[in-house]
Amino acid sequence: MFTNKLLARLRDATTVTVLTGAGISAESGVPTFRGKDGLWQNHKVEELATIAAFQKNPQLFWQFYSWRRKALRDVKPNLGHYALVDFERYFKDYLLVTQNVDNLHILAGSTKIVELHGNILRDRCTKCNAITVTAADPDSQIPTCKKCGALVRPDVVLFGENLNEILLRKAQHAASECEVFFSIGTSGVVEPAASLPFLSKANGAFLVEINEEETPFSVHSNEMLRGPAGKILPQLAMVIEKIQSR
Ligand code: OAD
Ligand code: ZN
Numbered sequence: 001m002f003t004n005k006l007l008a009r010l011r012d013a014t015t016v017t018v019l020t021g022a023g024i025s026a027e028s029g030v031p032t033f034r035g036k037d038g039l040w041q042n043h044k045v046e047e048l049a050t051i052a053a054f055q056k057n058p059q060l061f062w063q064f065y066s067w068r069r070k071a072l073r074d075v076k077p078n079l080g081h082y083a084l085v086d087f088e089r090y091f092k093d094y095l096l097v098t099q100n101v102d103n104l105h106i107l108a109g110s111t112k113i114v115e116l117h118g119n120i121l122r123d124r125c126t127k128c129n130a131i132t133v134t135a136a137d138p139d140s141q142i143p144t145c146k147k148c149g150a151l152v153r154p155d156v157v158l159f160g161e162n163l164n165e166i167l168l169r170k171a172q173h174a175a176s177e178c179e180v181f182f183s184i185g186t187s188g189v190v191e192p193a194a195s196l197p198f199l200s201k202a203n204g205a206f207l208v209e210i211n212e213e214e215t216p217f218s219v220h221s222n223e224m225l226r227g228p229a230g231k232i233l234p235q236l237a238m239v240i241e242k243i244q245s246r
Helices: 004-012 051-056 058-073 079-090 104-108 165-177 193-202 229-244
Strands: 015-020 093-098 113-115 118-125 152-156 180-184 206-211 223-226
Touching: 004 206, 004 229, 015 079, 015 165, 015 193, 051 058, 058 118, 079 093, 079 104, 079 229, 093 165, 113 165, 165 193, 180 193, 193 206, 206 229
Parallel strands: 015 093, 015 180, 093 113, 180 206, 206 223
Antiparallel strands: 118 152
């Protein structure tokens, strides 16, 4: 199933970077954004996940995010998330860059992680930037900051907003330094995350894609693993464990 070329790279690699998207959480029951069961087919992203929507109608905005939070409440990491926790043991310099805000990598136990788009279970004050970890789940009342009284919002990157500069630089550095780069379960259409696989390839990395479908990365990949991440990643972890112990 895996080529000898990939296995040789993984046996010798010390620096590995992984980028994940909504596809890795699909098998946990979290809807992806695009594709046939995409989240945004029922909810227009342009209307809801933007800073303009929050300013115009915070009530509707918060209803949408409460719904998303509730949907995540009973969701658990899957074997794909757990396999990536093992990657921390296999590679000395390892970084997991995720676009997901669902907290599942952290729940699984990943510690070397950058949440590029934030985390939906955290709130952030719109005025003083105070972070609340026990996120509110408001159905009617819009939450306000305990410190300054201003409105709070989920600590996620909305459309029209910039990413956290420090986190983005960390991700770009890891992409440009790594020997092997994995792009897993992402459609590769949202920038700047979508440029990370190309950045790694331009700097000599071996590019591996795990996805059920074709993406803009597919033709540039050195290895294309077509199928569900929750199945492929545990198999890959088992093989790495074996070849590294030889
Ligand atoms: P998308 O919904 O755009 O893409 C999901 C990808 O996962 C698709 O390429 C699917 O083919 C693939 N996929 C689905 N199930 C899979 C499985 N079981 N195993 C492997 N692959 C699978 O999600 P993202 O690329 O993550 O931004 O979207 C990027 C960003 O767009 C999100 O972070 C979000 C959204 O707007 C923000 O929240 C700022
Ligand atoms: Zn505040």
